Each structure stands twice: as C-alpha cells, then as structure tokens.
Amino acid sequence: MRHRKKNARFDRTTSHRIAMFRNMVTSLLEYERITTTEAKARELRSVADKMITMGKKGTLAHRRRALGFVRSKGIVHKLFTSLAERYKERNGGYTRMFKLAFNRAGDSAPMAIIELVDRDLSAAPKRRVKKVEAEAAGA
DSSP, X not given: OOTTOOSOOTTXXXXXXXXXXXXXXXXXXXXSEEEEEHHHHHHHHHHHHHHHHHHHHOOHHHXXXXXXXXXXXXXXXXXXXXXXXXXXXXXXXXXXXXXXXXXXXXXXXXXEEEEETTOOGGGSOOOOOOHHHXXXXXX
C-alpha cells in the first residue's frame, strides 16, 4: 500500500531521483526558467519552493542545508540575497508552470516550462551561436 507516499518515483532509484532534483533545482535557481516534462515540473515545484523559503529565513542553519542540496555556492548566494529579497513579501507560490502544446519527439512525453514568478530576464542563458553563423554575421 502507498499510504502517505505522495512523491512520484519516476522509475528511478532514490539516489538517482534526489540527484536529478538537485540538478533541476540548481538550474531553475540559476536560469529562473527551465523546460522539462510535466510530471517532473510538478514535483520540482515543491522542492524549489522549499529552497526559496529557506533563503527567506536566512539563518546560518538554513544556508548550510541549502548548500547541502544546491550544487553551487554562487547559486546559494543568489538564493539568500537577491531571490530572498525579491520574494520577501510573497507567502509561497514562487514558481509557475506552463504546459507546452507539443510533446517530446523521442517518447511523446508531455512537456512543460517551469519558471520563477517575477523572474529576472537577464538570468536567461545566452544563445550559443555556431561558428559558421558567427562568421557570416561578421562578414
């Protein structure tokens, strides 16, 4: 029986699932918007909201717990400074999820975008330009 077991398992071991969410929450806090499957986005919402709540509390114990989960010291610094300041008046609901109209090409999994509410547009990853395109633009 699955009583009181609310989290999805995604057909992964516990260590793999924890590592996956550590990577995903680190990327979400860094870029403030990522694309993933709907099921992973739904699970990621609770993890990301808990991290931002830790950032808002701002104690040393919370910073150490965040450093144990988030994979980058710089992202933890961002979490406890700019993100904590941005969401200090908001009581939860720091993320939003959009379902995409298309499915993933490989396995037809439904896709979604998960992003931080009131996100900073300058945090978006820079588009990589191929060498050929760069030479054509420069010529």
